[in-house]
Amino acid sequence: MWTEQIELISTDMKQADSKYLPTSFWQFGAKGLQQDIETNGIENFRGLKSALSFFVPTYTFHGWASSPAKYQEMMTLCETHLSGNQKAILSMQDFLSGENHARSDFRVYKASDSNKKPFTDNFNESSVGSPVEQFEFENRKFSRSSLNYLLGLNFLKQQLAGVPIKKVLEIGGGFGSLGEILLSDERNDTFYLNVDIAPTCLFSTYYLQSIFGQDNIADYKTLTTCDDFSLENLSSQFQGAVMCPWQLPKVTGELDLFVNFISFQEMEPDIVENYLGHVSRLNCKYVLLRNLREGKQLAIDGKRAGVKKQIKGEDYDVFLPDYELLATNVHPFGFETIDGFHSELRLYKRKS
Numbered sequence: 001m002w003t004e005q006i007e008l009i010s011t012d013m014k015q016a017d018s019k020y021l022p023t024s025f026w027q028f029g030a031k032g033l034q035q036d037i038e039t040n041g042i043e044n045f046r047g048l049k050s051a052l053s054f055f056v057p058t059y060t061f062h063g064w065a066s067s068p069a070k071y072q073e074m075m076t077l078c079e080t081h082l083s084g085n086q087k088a089i090l091s092m093q094d095f096l097s098g099e100n101h102a103r104s105d106f107r108v109y110k111a112s113d114s115n116k117k118p119f120t121d122n123f124n125e126s127s128v129g130s131p132v133e134q135f136e137f138e139n140r141k142f143s144r145s146s147l148n149y150l151l152g153l154n155f156l157k158q159q160l161a162g163v164p165i166k167k168v169l170e171i172g173g174g175f176g177s178l179g180e181i182l183l184s185d186e187r188n189d190t191f192y193l194n195v196d197i198a199p200t201c202l203f204s205t206y207y208l209q210s211i212f213g214q215d216n217i218a219d220y221k222t223l224t225t226c227d228d229f230s231l232e233n234l235s236s237q238f239q240g241a242v243m244c245p246w247q248l249p250k251v252t253g254e255l256d257l258f259v260n261f262i263s264f265q266e267m268e269p270d271i272v273e274n275y276l277g278h279v280s281r282l283n284c285k286y287v288l289l290r291n292l293r294e295g296k297q298l299a300i301d302g303k304r305a306g307v308k309k310q311i312k313g314e315d316y317d318v319f320l321p322d323y324e325l326l327a328t329n330v331h332p333f334g335f336e337t338i339d340g341f342h343s344e345l346r347l348y349k350r351k352s
Contacts, residue, residue: 002037002041002042002202002206003038004221005202005205005219005220005221006034006037006038006198006199006202008220008221008224009198009199009201009220009244010198012224012244012246013198013244013246016244016245016246017246019245019270019271019274020197020244020245020246020248021197021245022197022198023266023267023268023271023307023308032049032050032053032054033048033050033051033054033199033200033203034198034199035050036048036049036050036051037199037202042202042203042206043129043130044129044130045129045130045175045203045206046129046130046131046132046175047066047129047130047131047132049066051175051203052065052066052132053066054200055174055175055200055203055263056131056145056174056175057143057144057145057148058098058132058133058143058144059097059098059099059101059102059133059135059144060096060097060098060133061096061098065132065133066132068132071096071097074096075092075093075096078092078093078096098133098135098144099135102135102137102142102144102147103135103137105144105147105148105151106135106137106142106147108151108154108332108333109147109150109151109154112151112154112155112158112332112333113154113157114154114157114158116157116161116162116163117157117162117163117164117165117187117188118153118156118157118163118165118181118182118185118188118190119185119187119188120150120153120154120181120185122184122185123140123146123150123181123184123185124140124141124184125140125141125142125143125146125177125180126141126180126207126210126211127141128206128207128210128211129175129203129206129207131143143177145174145175145177146177146180146181148177148261148290149177149178149181149261150181151332151333151334152259152261152288152290152333152345153181154333155288155327155329155333155345155347156257156286156288156347159326159327159347160286160326163256163257163286164256164257164285165182165188165189165190165256165257166189166190166191166235166256167190167191167193167231167235167253167254167255167256167257168182168190168191168192168193168255168256168257168258168259169193169195169255169257169258169259169279169282169284170192170193170194170195170258170259170260170261171194171195171196171245171248171258171260171263171264171275172195172196172197172200172260172261172262172263172264172266173194173195173196173204173242173259174200174203174204174261174263175203175204175207176194176203176204176205176207176208176242178192178194178259178261179192179194179204179208179240180207180208180211183208183211183212183239183240184211191231191234191235191238191239191240192239192240192241193231193234193240193241193242193243193251194208194240194241194242194243195242195243195244195245195247195248196242196244196245197244197245198244201220201242201243201244204242205217205219205220205242208240208242212239212240216238216239216240217238217239217240217241217242218234218237218238218240218241218242218243219241219242220242220243220244220247223241223243223247229247229250229251229252230251230252230253231251231252231253231254231255231282232253245275248275248278249278251278251282252282253282254282254283254284255279255282255283255284255285256284256285256286257284257285257286257287257288258279258284258286258287258288259287259288259289260288260289260290261289261290262290262291262292262343264289264291264311265291265292265295265296265307265310265311266296266307267307267311268307268308268309269309269311269315269319272311272315272319273319276316276319276320279320280320280322280323280350283350284350285349285350286347286348286349286350287320287323287346287347287348287349288345288346288347288348289316289345289346289347289348290334290343290344290345290346291311291312291313291316291343291344291346292312292341292342292343292344293312293313293330293341293342293343293344294310294312294341294342295307295310295311295312296310296311298310313328313344313346316346316348320348322350322351323348323349323350323351324348324349324351325346325347325348326347326348326349327345327346327347328344328345328346328347329344329345330342330343330344330345333345
């Protein structure tokens, strides 16, 4: 099935406008991801090195999730030097595994949640894709991906009295965490559309179809036979859909919420501006972004994954002329890195 999807998408991609193709950063990732699918299959994708490097975030130190020997080596040192002090050993295990950081995010999520849409209080993350890092709090499972989105949604609810979320678009949705959060609670009554490049779109397709059923999540092949790309038509047939970027211009109707977490910062400015033009065209009410305030790392001579030109927080004010900035946040809903970079949430509302 996935080989057929890859071949179909690869053929169609050759005819697509360059504005909808992988940019500098993702040209590094796409090749490795496709090779991993072909070699290892998709069933255990959340443990693949390529996925962990590009779109499956973890709390443990960079590179440790795909190299568990590094963690084991450090824990052996801790157990040797802290012999007899079990509490200290447990504290180091909590820190090195990333569980301490995850628990901190969970506490913010719990403390900031409110009883209004989008409802997230019953969320329990699936183990589809065999995650190498997933933590359990109060008998529910979470990863860094799901907690990132849960914090972002709580920021959204904190700023607004009520958010209509019947039709939600995300561009660059990773493996589908936001879709899982919104669709897993029937009270939200949401249709979720994820637009993503190949082969990343295949991972979110697999993930969401495994959770909600193949008939409820439209994939790329299904959409190629669709004559009506109106949001009304798509939402009447499916709970969600995953499409490739060159299909986005066909989408019509009106959106309630647009979300992009992190992936815009990995694109070039003209690509992002084009995507946000579609968001405005679809008369989206609210826009929720997460972006590095200082911009993503720059590419170096084709040898390091990065962008040719950075997108910084204020660039979105230019890209969204029909919207007003309502609020920004790094603490507690975003994240400040140890070396002083700020992963910032930005919330926009369409002007009257």
